Amino acid sequence: MLHIINKSPYDRPALDSVLKTGEGTILLIEDGVYAAAKGGAVEPKLKAAMGNFKIYALTPDIEARGIADRVMDGVLQVDYAGFVDLVAENKTNQSWL
Amino acid sequence: MLHIINKSPYDRPALDSVLKTGEGTILLIEDGVYAAAKGGAVEPKLKAAMGNFKIYALTPDIEARGIADRVMDGVLQVDYAGFVDLVAENKTNQSWL
Amino acid sequence: MKFAILVSEGPYTHQATDTAYQFAKAVLAKGHEIFRVFFYHDGVYNATRLTTPPQDDRNIVKRWTELAKANNLDMVVCVAAAQRRGIVDDGEMQRNGKDATNLAEPFRISGLGQLIEAGIQADRLVVFGD
Amino acid sequence: MKFAILVSEGPYTHQATDTAYQFAKAVLAKGHEIFRVFFYHDGVYNATRLTTPPQDDRNIVKRWTELAKANNLDMVVCVAAAQRRGIVDDGEMQRNGKDATNLAEPFRISGLGQLIEAGIQADRLVVFGD
């Protein structure tokens, strides 16, 4: 299933909470995209999660936050059209508010 | 100075963030009062902080959340009138939103 | 494919409505259908015609209404959430003895059942909130 | 002692307004003065007279207006925040070409400078938000 995360991993437990569910696809949007940035304390956690989760992040939100040049390898970027595709491809989605 | 915290310590870094400032007085209100509950993962942290911080918690918020019977020793309870007194006694206050 | 969208936060304060709008546009651009956009919690504040954002800023309410009119979207505001927060149409004004309305066209106020129905009828329901 | 209060969130959604109200009552009960209550961000939604909360729930707008009238409180809504969010008085209605108002009495709409002035004039400024 598709887990949509719009919260900064430094401010909220949403990402941690999703990772504990075991496996699936994650789309980082809004302040959630900070989890995709290299060099921070969250990097090892997201890297480790890549074994069980496919990680996507929304490009317009990455660009807005000035982190386009530091997106981690293995994070797949999508635009709003790609967001729609992800929702369509996954029978179930959940926004972790 | 008086630090007012209205966020659950399990959901937001507000308490951690205040503790790093070194010393002062903390008033836990709203969802912040969960930090005053015994038995949870936050208990050791708050206990350790009691050396540098005086810890108050708002009784009506404690009662609303059903944790009146598990407030940690050393946490001083106040009502809204006591809240006003704390603000009056401290030259500076900050709400950690 | 048939999509439904739930918007749970008000305009400007949270990016949720912005993302929901961009998502809705992308859904339509891909040739999918939008069964309904439902506004709940503070999301009901998207439906007031009384906003005047700064000239150099996006006009969130206007954007929603234009998208809805151009694509014949069903934009539903939860009545219970709207009552708590002061979003009023003619019917609500009369029922609750108010002296003004603020609902923008083509939003309509209806029950929370419309959200459940959207969940049942659409192939996908996506939530935008905080 | 002279207090000022800043309310940054709307009614019902966040407890901030409830706590601010209880705090304001306690300030007055202790014989202190309230120089001003300032409403910023989503706090401006506290100032609409169009809400109709459920019968068995507190009426947040009414509570504020009654407290203000009984104690002659100055309740100021930030104009920029109000414009973004659709809180309108007669003056704003005319200036921005709107067809209705929703501001409750005795709230008044004014500039953010009123917050700074409250900070300067009061001995203590306390913020309630999210």
Next chain:
Amino acid sequence: MTTKQFMIVNRKAPYGTIYGWEALEVVLIAAAFEQDVSMAFLDDGVYQIKKGHQTKGIEIKAFEKTFRALEDYDVTKIYVDQESLAERGLTADDLTIPVEVLSRAEIGKRMEEQDIVLAF
């Protein structure tokens, strides 16, 4: 009417925000539409169903009673995350309604089986 699986997920504490209460309104309506409704409580959401809310002092309506009425609406699939309880020093005995305590992975599986997951 088509029946779908709706799961309502609570991750926020009560009273600090209204989301828990407005989530419960969604549960009741979904049940009235005879959908297959379940609820999951994770993270601070477990505090929603902690026993003994006394809200007189904050003047906000307590909704413990509404949780206890869920059974009358045939909402009986109520899942609680074991780890979230433990982190907060709570057990199932502290909760106001009977629940099924599950591991997070197990809850993840139930989420995956749903047609619609609404998280608050």
Next chain:
Amino acid sequence: MTTKQFMIVNRKAPYGTIYGWEALEVVLIAAAFEQDVSMAFLDDGVYQIKKGHQTKGIEIKAFEKTFRALEDYDVTKIYVDQESLAERGLTADDLTIPVEVLSRAEIGKRMEEQDIVLAF
């Protein structure tokens, strides 16, 4: 007019919510009232002044330019928490304005000296 010390504290990321922008409006007004204004950036607030915001895709106005105008308003006391930067893999070079990087304890001391601290 009386001059007081106002500190505006930013702890939230930009764009996800409006608080950072509305905080900046407070800073500008306080400066216009000739108050002694400082700003502190902690936790996710440090992202507010990260360089290179390109917000065309989300259609929300970037406010990097406004931060760079702060000097014209004589707002020059800008403190950033060292630990918050480090946790996010950032350094002062990544920021769009010159700042004073301080330990959290040092920022705590500056907070204590204020008359008014407004956190967003």
